[in-house]
Amino acid sequence: MGLRFAFIMDPIERIDIHGDSTFALMLEAQKRGHQVLYATPRTLFQRGGDPYLGVQPATLKRQLGAHHQLGPVETVCLHDVDAVFMRKDPPFDADYLLATWILDRVDRRRVVMINDPQGIRDFNEKLAALRWPELMAPSLVASDRKVLRAFLEEHGEVVVKPLLNAGGSGVILLENGHRNVGSVLDLLTMEGQRMIEIQAYIPAVVAGDKRVILLDGQPIGAVNRKPKSDDIRANMHVGGQAEKAVLTDRDREICRALQPELSARGLIFVGIDVIGGWLTEVNVTSPTGLQEIDRFDSVCLEAQIIDWVEQQHASL
Numbered sequence: 446m447g448l449r450f451a452f453i454m455d456p457i458e459r460i461d462i463h464g465d466s467t468f469a470l471m472l473e474a475q476k477r478g479h480q481v482l483y484a485t486p487r488t489l490f491q492r493g494g495d496p497y498l499g500v501q502p503a504t505l506k507r508q509l510g511a512h513h514q515l516g517p518v519e520t521v522c523l524h525d526v527d528a529v530f531m532r533k534d535p536p537f538d539a540d541y542l543l544a545t546w547i548l549d550r551v552d553r554r555r556v557v558m559i560n561d562p563q564g565i566r567d568f569n570e571k572l573a574a575l576r577w578p579e580l581m582a583p584s585l586v587a588s589d590r591k592v593l594r595a596f597l598e599e600h601g602e603v604v605v606k607p608l609l610n611a612g613g614s615g616v617i618l619l620e621n622g623h624r625n626v627g628s629v630l631d632l633l634t635m636e637g638q639r640m641i642e643i644q645a646y647i648p649a650v651v652a653g654d655k656r657v658i659l660l661d662g663q664p665i666g667a668v669n670r671k672p673k674s675d676d677i678r679a680n681m682h683v684g685g686q687a688e689k690a691v692l693t694d695r696d697r698e699i700c701r702a703l704q705p706e707l708s709a710r711g712l713i714f715v716g717i718d719v720i721g722g723w724l725t726e727v728n729v730t731s732p733t734g735l736q737e738i739d740r741f742d743s744v745c746l747e748a749q750i751i752d753w754v755e756q757q758h759a760s761l
Contacts, residue, residue, distance in 0.1 A: 447478040448527035466735040528557040535611035561711025602646040613678035649721025662704030666738040689741040
């Protein structure tokens with residue numbers, strides 16, 4: 446008998462069916478006879494101690510312009526589904542935070558969570574990587590523009606990043622002495638009111654930013670994302686070119702270091718970013734890359750993830 450899988454995500458009509466990892470997971474679940482329930486975070490609510498979600502049964506197909514058919518909205522108590530996939534893209538704002546608090550109420554003795562809401566909440570995708578500073582290029586998080594400028598002067602060339610965005614949004618390369626430094630730091634820190642991350646520039650980024658997919662802490666595939674010649678950002682969302690990649694000894698070393706913490710926090714489906722052998726981010730909200738890796742390596746990573754969910758549910 447099929448299971449009931451609830452997918453909380455961005456509006457399904459907007460997704461790229463050839464690149465979206467959530468769509469791949471939904472198709473795989475559907476192929477196995479599981480019921481796919483679609484929802485956005487806005488339909489979450491809590492009554493007393495119980496979490497509820499307004500869902501629509503979804504039928505998916507890989508056809509541009511007609512990739513989904515949705516049934517009528519129904520309200521389900523999340524204790525009564527078999528798995529919940531929290532796949533909403535950042536920004537990680539107040540609404541996202543509230544959603545994780547409601548998802549905390551889901552009964553883990555009955556429901557498999559991908560990923561654990563407390564784990565998502567605790568693992569800011571930029572800050573989390575700093576748990577392993579020995580694996581990273583020099584990095585700093587601050588709002589004080591004097592502190593940020595001192596780091597820039599020390600390293601000469603840096604990348605600055607907002608802490609709550611995704612997809613390369615707000616990522617800027619700065620060179621010491623450039624006349625835009627002050628404006629950029631004012632803008633990103635909201636004139637010293639908001640923390641940002643600043644990292645020493647890694648020249649190897651011109652060869653690509655590798656996305657490594659981990660399942661329960663174990664690497665299962667990788668794809669290289671090469672930036673355009675006029676951009677430092679390699680995110681496919683902003684034009685980065687996907688390329689075949691292999692897992693190196695360094696990649697596996699990084700994964701071994703992260704595995705105990707990721708597994709302990711219920712961060713099952715994770716995408717880490719590695720540039721020139723240095724860890725840069727730990728993506729836990731809605732990591733992508735499954736479809737690109739599937740095409741390059743003739744594999745089906747979404748099947749491995751659904752296998753894991755089925756096995757976990759059977760053990761509850």
